[in-house]
Each structure stands twice: as structure tokens, then as C-alpha cells.
Amino acid sequence: MGRRRSDGSNKERLRWTQELHDRFEEAVNQLGGPDRATPKGILKAMGIPGLTIYHVKSHLQKYRILKFIPETNRGKFERRNISEMLPNFSATSGAQLNEALLMQMEVHRRLSDQLVVQKSLKLKIEAQERFLERIVEENQNGNPKHTKSFSPVSLPSLCDSESNAKEFETDSEVRKLKYSLKKTFKLLRD
Incomplete structure (x- = not known):
């Protein structure tokens, strides 16, 4: 054979x-x-x-x-x-397949939107981290340029609304925020 x-x-x-x-x-x-x-x-x-x-x-x-x-x-x-x-493929199966495809496309769109927001937030956190590191360095070197409290304009905001920006009056508040931001930034990297 x-x-x-x-x-x-x-x-x-x-x-x-x-x-x-x-x-x-x-x-x-x-x-x-x-x-x-x-x-x-x-x-x-x-x-x-x-x-x-x-x-x-x-x-x-x-x-x-x-x-x-x-x-x-x-x-x-x-x-x-x-x-x-496929002539024996039922219309309901086709409709279910179409619905599943539409749902998958919606999930993909939402995940893409979420990724854009996460990238934007990451960039803002990095900007705040650089800003705060520069302030801490200036204070440690005895060359404080910012002796009065910070204005919302000088501190990069994490949100789109500037009304949520904080003003800091002491070095301890700056250090606490820097520590908190470093932990957050490390979590975002992981």
C-alpha cells in the first residue's frame, strides 16, 4: 500500500x-x-x-x-x-461571534486609554521627583533658593487640575513627600 x-x-x-x-x-x-x-x-x-x-x-x-x-x-x-x-454555520453563532469581537475591541480600546493615562501619570511623577530632589539638594547644600512656601505653579502637578497642588512649608514635609513619591515611583516601575 x-x-x-x-x-x-x-x-x-x-x-x-x-x-x-x-x-x-x-x-x-x-x-x-x-x-x-x-x-x-x-x-x-x-x-x-x-x-x-x-x-x-x-x-x-x-x-x-x-x-x-x-x-x-x-x-x-x-x-x-x-x-x-460554511453553509451550516448558524446565524446565532455568527451573531455571538460578532458580539464577542465587538466586546474584545471595546476592552482593547479601554486598555489603550488606560495605558495613555498611566504613561502621563508616570511622566508627571518623574517630573515631581526631579523637582523635589533638586529642592532637597539645594537645602542640603545650604543654598536654599526657595525659602518661602512653594506656589502651586512651581511644583509640577500630578493631576490636570492645578487646584490640587500642595504647598510645603518645612523640610520634613518635603522629605516625607519625596519618600512617598519614591515608593510610588518604584511601584510604577515594577
Whole structure:
């Protein structure tokens, strides 16, 4: 029926003759067509000794591909409705698939929006961290340029509204905020 493969497997290679293929097609048509026929059913309907389910599975896959892609369109890709490709595909399944796709697109959009917000927040935190480090360095070097409390304009804001910016009056408040920002920044990096 064929020859053994050199890779050591026990599966025999089968050459599909025209007669064998014709019997295959008869069995497929008997079972309701390529989209309804199963390899096990085809194997029983053909009744050929030595033919295995692996031979039939492989041939059925190739047969389905050739059946659903007409010869004139092979090599060309075009958008087609799923009901054209699979006539037994129910309308409810298509609607469910479409709804799932729309939900997935919405989740993707929301995640993209969230990523943009997170990047913006990260940049603002980094700006505040640099600002506070510069102030701490100036205070440690004995060269405080900012002896009075900070205005909301001088401290970079974490939010879009400047009304939430804090004014700091002592070094301890600055150090506490710097420590808090470093912890937050470290969490964002992780």
C-alpha cells in the first residue's frame, strides 16, 4: 500500500490513486458533504483494508480546503461572509461571534486609554521627583533658593487640575513627600 517513512514512525505513506479518491468522494457525499462527514464515518463507508483514520483525516483536510477555495480564486484573498464559506454555520453563532469581537475591541480600546493615562501619570511623577530632589539638594547644600512656601505653579502637578497642588512649608514635609513619591515611583516601575 505504500512504503515506510525513514523517520521511524509506524505510519505508512499512502498514494491516493484516482480510484481511491473516487471512493473517498462517494463516502463523503454519502455522509452529507465535506463539512458534515467525519474521518471515522468515511473510513467505515470506504471499507478499504489497510486504510487508517490518519490517512483519511489528512485527505479530508486537503479535500475540504480545495472544496471551499475555488480554483479561480486560489492564491487570491478576499473578504467573504462566513455563511458563504460554511453553509451550516448558524446565524446565532455568527451573531455571538460578532458580539464577542465587538466586546474584545471595546476592552482593547479601554486598555489603550488606560495605558495613555498611566504613561502621563508616570511622566508627571518623574517630573515631581526631579523637582523635589533638586529642592532637597539645594537645602542640603545650604543654598536654599526657595525659602518661602512653594506656589502651586512651581511644583509640577500630578493631576490636570492645578487646584490640587500642595504647598510645603518645612523640610520634613518635603522629605516625607519625596519618600512617598519614591515608593510610588518604584511601584510604577515594577
